[in-house]
Amino acid sequence: MKKFIVSYKGKKIIIDNYFFCDSLFSQMRGLMFRSKKFKTPLVFRFNKPVSLAIHSLFVNFKFRAIWLRDGKAIDIQTVKPYQLYIKSKGKFDTLIEIPII
Template identity: 40%
Template sequence: MRLVHRSAGDAVSEHILATEIKTADSFLARTRGLMFRRSIPDDYALVFRFDEPASRDLHMLFVPFAIDAVWLVDGEVTAVERLRPWLGLGKATADTVVELPAGAATDVEPGDEVAVVDG
């Protein structure tokens, strides 16, 4: 699997954000997120999927490294934010939230598309 980014208005060009994709699909996995890890690989993404769009918040308690967070509704980016270690907080509307290493989502902007694809 790959996490692919397509800029708004550019359906042809795509950029791979991550190739090591994990899904937080249980209550425990969603609650734990990236807490208690020392680091994550440069090509890693943790994906949180929900049934419907709603206000989704993230915290960085017990996460000792910065991350980029991307909020999506139907694959379209609604917000992107760099969250600081330990103290970072982020909130936006989403049906999917993606956590990436800091700097991985530098070129991602609201209105862009981000999708997990096979292959």
């Protein structure tokens, strides 16, 4: 499994244990309806850079969203439960969602 090392504003985050959301269902579900005990980061890959918004409806815990483009972090946000619209600062090809416990 590929390790993600994300640098952003002088800080490094290493992600080596994650679930790769490669099916349509897993991409649509994301962190929705998961237990507060769920702690595995989710990785979403896109074939080309996209500008999509995410939401945290039906997510009962905070999570960190990391948007990457060409392996470099372009934005990191802490997302609270039940937010309707969360958007990155630019187009991205990878999204990582990390539950905050």
